[in-house]
Amino acid sequence: MRYVKLPSENLPEFFNRLKKLGKVYAPVQRGSTYSFEQVEYIDDVALHYTRTVLPPKKFFVRPRDPMFKLRGSRWEEVKDGEPSVIFGIHACDIHGLKILDRVYLGEPPDPYYKARREKAFIVGISCMPDEYCFCKSLGTDFAMDGFDLFLHELPDGWLVRVGSVRGHEVVWENEGLFEEVTDEDIRHFREFEDRRAKAFKRSLNREGLADILDLAFHSPVWKKYAEICLGCGNCNVVCPTCRCYEVCDKWINAYEAVRERRYDSCFMESHGLVAGGHNFRPTRLDRFRHRYYCKSYFGTEGFNCVGCGRCDEFCPARIEHVKVLDDVRGVSYEPV
């Protein structure tokens, strides 16, 4: 890794120069929540935000995403992928993007996702956990790759980790804004990381969890929570790794149609419904359990949760992800 320092007074200028790379999106405050929006001035950026409602997946897997336009009787591809800068992504969300990369860039690569991803410049930023975060126990509290630059807060500026050739080029082109890292900066960086590590209030015990969960398929705990769950699908929409989509052809006028994909949720009854009215997950219980199994998959593709805490914060039924898993673990020790 290459490290440089960005002094506080140079941050606004650095931010301005990022605009040369494309539209800049950053977290801004919206009432009591945060959201990634296009931003012109660094003062509008919520540098100390906790989490946005929608994760940065929204830039790459869009809530509504036209794929084709029907011209005459032929599909025309909808091209896009404007260059963009996503400024201020937390480590957990970078891990979320890496999980999406595995899916969407895996064979055959999704051309829409790929175009957007390749044209995006990712700037990470350090954060302090709140009561919902449990990324540390999943190893997603720190990102070693998946970004171009990562800014770590120091008392008088930012320790910048350079994570890619593009990141290196940007630092190079703006050499005047950066300084060498001093021993004191390193000490401050370490202090911040120590303080942060101690600030986590929640953790997920992953020890043997894969088998414990599997054995607890008939655990009454699923039922207990499924009864409180409203089936609203909020937890899916806000999750940085949830990616189910539905596709639909929509007529704009008598001559033109678009094929559009949009977020789908495994909490919707239609998610597993096939011809003849047969449903592979007919009850709320089936769907609730499925989400936990999908998030807690331990195979070669890895864990599908990065511990961002969004599903907890935005669940109207106040269901807590870690608590459900802990509960299931507790029960599965006693045969049910």
Place this chain on the structure above:
Amino acid sequence: MNPFKSHDVRILEVRELTPREKLFTLRFLDPEVEENFTFRPGQFVIVDVRGFGEFPISICSPPTRKPLQLCIRKAGRMTRFIHGMTEGDVVGIRGPYGNGFPVEKMEGSNLILVAGGLGMAPLRSILWYAIDTGRFEKTYLFYGTKSYEDILFKDEILYLLKHGEKLNCHVKLAYEVETPSCIYLERGFSEKVCRGVVTDLFRGEEFDVHNTYALICGPPIMYRFVIRELLNRGLSPGRIYMTLERRMRCGVGKCGHCIVGTSTSIKYVCRDGPVFNYWDALSTRGLI
């Protein structure tokens, strides 16, 4: 290359198999695609009815014969629309998708094809593949239908009932609802046709379980009974294959609809299947 973009195909023929199912014979407009389109039995394609949507359909013709054929049941909005189309109309197709049956591994063995209802469609591909290539020991087809009227590919089934032995192919049929046509058929082929369910067709059949593969396709409830029958006869879970259905949108492991399994094993039916063996089912919850 956009993997979601379909190729144009012209409908060469539409044949009504039953009041609910039609057989569509298709040719790719691009001669190069037509020439190079290859697949293995058990794979499926996604049919694209522009402006109406896409749906997955198993390929029901064998790779040994052109042109491509799909058997489509009228089940809802999009399939109703394509049922209204005729010769000369153009739709789209992308694929082939999925893993298909492990034909190389099964060469030289006996094949038992167990079909229930529409499950005959994907199994027809391997049935004719087996007959055309002669690469298998003996092929059995056990086919269970509701009534005589519901038999898919009736002419082919009647032909094989009559002449199957010459082709090393042994066909048996079970029907549930008695009609005059069934009684007539049963009279003609008393050894091969009976009233009952598909598992009744196993009665009196002997096969070397160490040299046999079973391939099952049918409605979800059929699997349990057929598998029990096969296991009782000593067939190993690794020799029992089945093709499964799930809601599918993308066909290539992106949209997440077809995901099944739990924390120890997650499978995408579109990409890891739709053909699975019984061991997969034992180790992946929710597969069947």
